[in-house]
Amino acid sequence: ARVSSHDQKEDLERQKQVLELYCSRQGWTFEIISDLGSGMNYHKKGLKKLLEAILDEQVGRLVVTHKDRLLRFGAEMVFAICEAKHVEVVILNQGEDTTFEADLAEDVREIVNVFSARLYGSRSRKSQKLLDVIKKAVEESQC
Numbered sequence: 001a002r003v004s005s006h007d008q009k010e011d012l013e014r015q016k017q018v019l020e021l022y023c024s025r026q027g028w029t030f031e032i033i034s035d036l037g038s039g040m041n042y043h044k045k046g047l048k049k050l051l052e053a054i055l056d057e058q059v060g061r062l063v064v065t066h067k068d069r070l071l072r073f074g075a076e077m078v079f080a081i082c083e084a085k086h087v088e089v090v091i092l093n094q095g096e097d098t099t100f101e102a103d104l105a106e107d108v109r110e111i112v113n114v115f116s117a118r119l120y121g122s123r124s125r126k127s128q129k130l131l132d133v134i135k136k137a138v139e140e141s142q143c
Helices: 006-026 045-055 076-085 100-141
Strands: 061-064 086-091
Touching: 006 061, 045 076, 076 086
Parallel strands: 061 086
Antiparallel strands: none
């Protein structure tokens, strides 16, 4: 299960509940792995944990609510690794086939979100550095 931001925590809980209910009804032994972060971030703890377990042959089946909950780009690579390690992949909500244009629009939106966050984050650091310099100057002037 994965969501992109803290604002979507309720959706993350819903995904986890759906996965738990589905796997329980199948009678499967399972572990829910969840992440909070961009689908373009390949350094998330949950994703790393999942990949290590697959490569160590500790996973027999991977169940996700939607393909893009795993990764925005690169999910097919993870699915190829699963195939090579004989891990069954179950995607609960295949949904309707979307058009190429709709997929492209969603991908572009995700890219813009990631780069906007990085841009605002770098501005935030620059602002914090400036505030630190001003604070130091004020403290020194009071001495």
